[in-house]
Amino acid sequence: MKRYDRQITLPEIGILGQLKLAEAKVLIIGVGGLGCPVLQNLAAVGVGKIGIVDGDLVEETNLHRQLLYTPTDLGKSKVDVASEAVVRQNPEVIITPYPFSFTKENAFEIASDYQIIVDCTDNITTRYLINDIAVIKGIPMVYASIHKFEGQLSVFNYQNGPTYRCLFPEDERADAIPSCNDSGVLGVLPNILGTLQANEVLKIILGIGEILSGKLLLYNSLDNCLQTIEFQNYKVKLNDS
Numbered sequence: 001m002k003r004y005d006r007q008i009t010l011p012e013i014g015i016l017g018q019l020k021l022a023e024a025k026v027l028i029i030g031v032g033g034l035g036c037p038v039l040q041n042l043a044a045v046g047v048g049k050i051g052i053v054d055g056d057l058v059e060e061t062n063l064h065r066q067l068l069y070t071p072t073d074l075g076k077s078k079v080d081v082a083s084e085a086v087v088r089q090n091p092e093v094i095i096t097p098y099p100f101s102f103t104k105e106n107a108f109e110i111a112s113d114y115q116i117i118v119d120c121t122d123n124i125t126t127r128y129l130i131n132d133i134a135v136i137k138g139i140p141m142v143y144a145s146i147h148k149f150e151g152q153l154s155v156f157n158y159q160n161g162p163t164y165r166c167l168f169p170e171d172e173r174a175d176a177i178p179s180c181n182d183s184g185v186l187g188v189l190p191n192i193l194g195t196l197q198a199n200e201v202l203k204i205i206l207g208i209g210e211i212l213s214g215k216l217l218l219y220n221s222l223d224n225c226l227q228t229i230e231f232q233n234y235k236v237k238l239n240d241s
Helices: 002-008 014-023 035-045 078-089 107-111 124-137 189-206
Strands: 025-029 049-053 094-098 116-119 141-147 150-156 215-220 225-232 235-238
Touching: 002 014, 014 189, 025 035, 035 049, 035 078, 035 189, 049 078, 078 094, 107 124, 116 124, 116 189, 124 141, 141 189, 150 189, 189 215
Parallel strands: 025 049, 025 116, 049 094, 116 141
Antiparallel strands: 141 150, 150 215, 215 225, 225 235
C-alpha cells in the first residue's frame, strides 16, 4: 500500500476506499486526447481493471496532445502501446485492450463486465451508442468533448439520472460537430478535460463529492472561465458561472 499512502491518508478514502479502487472495473472508449489522461490517472491511483477500446493507429499528428505516445510508436496500435505504457506505470493494474472500434455488433459483449463507461470519443454516433449501452446496463457514462479552446464535461445515467439524450436528443447529424482534424485543438485542452473525467470516475467509485449528474460543465481555456448548465428531461437552466 506504500504506493497509495498519500491518498489513503485522506479520511474520505482510507484503506476501504483504496480497496474500492482496486476492485473497480472501468471501460474507456477511445485512447486519444481525452482517453490518454483518463487512463494514466486511473491507473496511477490504483483502479484495478481497465478496458480500453480503440481501433486507431498512432499518427504523428496525435503526439502534441496524446502524451502516452512517442515518435517510436508511429503506426502501432494505440491500445497496444497504451497497455504496455500503463503496465510499466503500475504493474498492479489489469489492462484489457480491445484493438477495434466500439460498434453495435460488439458493444454489449465489450461492456458486459464493467461498472463505468468513459466516453473519450469524437464521434457522435458512437456517443449515442455508449449512452444507450450505459442506460441498458444501468451504469454511469462519464462524458467529455473538446473543440478548439473549449471543452465540456458531464456524467450521464448516474443513479438513473439524466442521459446523454436528455441533453442532446438524437437530431444531431453525424458531422454536426467538427473533429480535431477539421477544426484543430489546443494540445493541453484534452488533457485538462480528460483529467476532470478521471476525477468524476474516482468520485463515483469512492462515493465522495458531488457528481456532475444533470449538469454540464463548460470550460474555456483562453480565460479559464467555468460555467455550469443544469438539465433535466430535455430542459436546460443556466446556473451561476
